[in-house]
Amino acid sequence: MTLTNSTIERLVEWCYKSDIIANIRAQAQEQFFGNDEVKASDYLAGTGSFAGRERRFMGWFTFSFKLPDGRHPAELAAQAILKEPKLSLALDAIQKTRYVTGVVTKIMNDRGFDMELEDEKFVINSPMLSRILRKGQLISAHILPNGQGRWLVGPGWLTWPISPGPHMRPRLKTLFQPNPIEVERFLQEKQKHRKR
Numbered sequence: 001m002t003l004t005n006s007t008i009e010r011l012v013e014w015c016y017k018s019d020i021i022a023n024i025r026a027q028a029q030e031q032f033f034g035n036d037e038v039k040a041s042d043y044l045a046g047t048g049s050f051a052g053r054e055r056r057f058m059g060w061f062t063f064s065f066k067l068p069d070g071r072h073p074a075e076l077a078a079q080a081i082l083k084e085p086k087l088s089l090a091l092d093a094i095q096k097t098r099y100v101t102g103v104v105t106k107i108m109n110d111r112g113f114d115m116e117l118e119d120e121k122f123v124i125n126s127p128m129l130s131r132i133l134r135k136g137q138l139i140s141a142h143i144l145p146n147g148q149g150r151w152l153v154g155p156g157w158l159t160w161p162i163s164p165g166p167h168m169r170p171r172l173k174t175l176f177q178p179n180p181i182e183v184e185r186f187l188q189e190k191q192k193h194r195k196r
Contacts, residue, residue: 003089003145003146003147004146004152005125005152007090008144008155011062011074011077012059012062014076014077014080014081015062015073015074016058018076018077021076025073028061028065032061032184033053033184034184034185042188044187044188044189048187052156055155056183059142059154059155059156059157060156060180061073062154063099064097072094074097078090079091089147092145093145093152096144097144097154099140099141099143099179100115100117100177101117101139101172101176101177101178102139103115103137103139103169104133104136104139105135109130109131110127111125111130112124112127112150113133115143118169118171122151123149123150124143124150124151125150125152129157132159133159136163137159137160138159138160138162138163138164139157139158139159140160140178140183156180158183
């Protein structure tokens with residue numbers, strides 16, 4: 001049995017709509033976006049749409065944010081909507097979720113892509129992204145193991161407007177591994193410069 005992209009989307013939808021964690025989600029949104037309201041027009045070009053901002057937030061909230069009891073919202077979602085054996089598979093994947101910035105090294109048409117982070121290689125199942133990405137692009141994403149040696153992409157992935165040069169690529173782990181909130185602040189840079 002493997003974890004699927006549709007299961008990931010069900011977990012995210014539960015976290016987005018659940019009344020049980022509505023107050024925590026609202027507080028987390030303030031933390032993620034910052035205290036100042038940032039308008040879409042203040043974001044780096046192409047990153048300020050409501051849908052894009054919400055997807056980045058939901059990726060972080062679902063898989064990176066920790067509830068007061070130490071669990072991730074995705075764990076609550078899995079326990080609410082999944083049954084065994086898929087529940088155990090999902091809980092394990094959630095614990096092993098990573099947020100990485102890596103280089104696309106190969107595109108497998110209508111199946112996915114390979115991503116590299118120095119000495120680590122990830123085979124990503126994502127038919128949609130296989131149609132969008134290009135070899136050599138830099139991408140930041142939450143990735144979850146699917147249970148069969150491959151990975152799935154969580155919501156809120158981002159392609160960077162830069163490609164890593166030959167000196168940056170072998171040192172990507174140490175030079176450029178921002179967390180999701182740091183990425184959001186980078187995308188809001190235009191707004192910060194305007195206020196000065």
